[in-house]
Amino acid sequence: MKLMLKIAALFIPILVIMFYFLGKPSDPEPAAENSSTTASAEGQLQKMASLPAQVSESSGVEYVADKNAYLTHNDAGNKPLLYLVNEQGKLLQTITLKLPNVDWEDLARDEAGNIYVADTGNNDNKRRSLAVYKLDINNPEKIEAIRFTYEDQKEYPPAKKDMNFDVEAIFWHSGKLYLVSKDRGREQTAKVYELPDTGGQYKAKLVGKHDLGVPVTGAASSPSGSQVALVSEGMLHIFQNVDSPASFFEGDYQKVPIKRAGQTEAVTFKDEKTLVITSEDGGMYRYTLK
Numbered sequence: 665m666k667l668m669l670k671i672a673a674l675f676i677p678i679l680v681i682m683f684y685f686l687g688k689p690s691d692p693e694p695a696a697e698n699s700s701t702t703a704s705a706e707g708q709l710q711k712m713a714s715l716p717a718q719v720s721e722s723s724g725v726e727y728v729a730d731k732n733a734y735l736t737h738n739d740a741g742n743k744p745l746l747y748l749v750n751e752q753g754k755l756l757q758t759i760t761l762k763l764p765n766v767d768w769e770d771l772a773r774d775e776a777g778n779i780y781v782a783d784t785g786n787n788d789n790k791r792r793s794l795a796v797y798k799l800d801i802n803n804p805e806k807i808e809a810i811r812f813t814y815e816d817q818k819e820y821p822p823a824k825k826d827m828n829f830d831v832e833a834i835f836w837h838s839g840k841l842y843l844v845s846k847d848r849g850r851e852q853t854a855k856v857y858e859l860p861d862t863g864g865q866y867k868a869k870l871v872g873k874h875d876l877g878v879p880v881t882g883a884a885s886s887p888s889g890s891q892v893a894l895v896s897e898g899m900l901h902i903f904q905n906v907d908s909p910a911s912f913f914e915g916d917y918q919k920v921p922i923k924r925a926g927q928t929e930a931v932t933f934k935d936e937k938t939l940v941i942t943s944e945d946g947g948m949y950r951y952t953l954k
Contacts, residue, residue, distance in 0.1 A: 928944075
């Protein structure tokens with residue numbers, strides 16, 4: 665009996681230890697934060713095509729409805745060329761503009777089909793010769809220059825924390841151009857400026873601002889004007905039920921991660937439900953709105 669008790673006394677602690685380490689159910693792994701939202705959002709993003717080799721650094725994109733194709737262009741210091749591509753990424757036409765490409769950053773289109781080329785890149789915030797060029801791609805020899813400075817910029821350049829005069833995002837609505845700033849100082853506040861859509865020399869009017877929390881790299885307005893989309897790197901920002909383009913940030917907001925699209929630089933609406941996005945690494949993507 666004593667022998668049995670001694671054996672039991674020896675094995676019981678061993679059994680307890682084995683049960684603790686081997687028999688204890690494992691803790692469930694925590695679910696990824698917002699995993700269902702991310703998965704469904706990414707599920708609506710489809711790669712359409714790779715852009716042609718000539719487009720080495722797509723910085724702007726705009727849908728051309730009468731050609732069912734897309735205009736795009738390269739970034740600063742490249743040749744002043746617009747490239748018309750179809751949805752398969754095939755180059756259909758190269759349009760040469762008699763303009764410098766100081767720092768082309770985005771494209772917009774009005775209801776008459778005019779294209780606006782935003783030579784508004786301003787990395788160091790010290791440019792005094794900013795412009796948006798208006799043209800008809802069927803008659804690219806005739807160009808209107810909309811030249812401007814910002815009404816609230818007093819220093820060239822301003823202090824580092826106030827460097828918020830770079831614009832990589834524009835859209836058109838009802839006879840006006842809207843410019844959305846890329847905050848290079850605090851990387852926080854997107855300012856909205858308004859310009860006329862006809863040639864001349866202007867002060868861009870500050871009409872709104874919003875703490876979006878990221879630097880904006882592209883913008884577009886839907887055909888009805890009721891939706892505005894912005895892109896930042898790896899993120900799509902959608903504003904719906906927009907009453908006024910100047911205050912589009914007051915619309916219903918949805919933030920969509922699109923990291924697999926790469927360094928996203930530009931966005932356009934094909935229609936009210938379809939966005940097309942280009943990335944600096946040469947991808948062209950479609951995002952379908954719910």
